[in-house]
Amino acid sequence: MYTDYVIQEGDTLESIAINQNIPMFQLLALNGLEDAITLVPGNTLKIPNQFYSFIKYKVQKGDTLTSIAKEYETTVEILR
Numbered sequence: 001m002y003t004d005y006v007i008q009e010g011d012t013l014e015s016i017a018i019n020q021n022i023p024m025f026q027l028l029a030l031n032g033l034e035d036a037i038t039l040v041p042g043n044t045l046k047i048p049n050q051f052y053s054f055i056k057y058k059v060q061k062g063d064t065l066t067s068i069a070k071e072y073e074t075t076v077e078i079l080r
Contacts, residue, residue: 001073002030002046007039020047029077 005016013036017024030046065076
């Protein structure tokens with residue numbers, strides 16, 4: 001559901017979000033970041049696939065956001 005992006009010299013989280021056409025909050029959530037910290041060239045970020053599709057999911061008894069996120073390889077923040 002995502003690809004790895006290798007951070008380049010001069011990249012910012014905002015520029016990556018704009019270039020990848022995804023909301024910055026989604027980049028933060030997917031990568032477990034709390035804010036737009038300084039990025040280190042050579043490190044990687046998870047980028048959602050451009051052909052990201054949405055599905056309907058009927059919540060089952062005992063489900064939690066954490067269990068659903070894990071099953072669908074996403075984060076609780078994105079589900080919210």
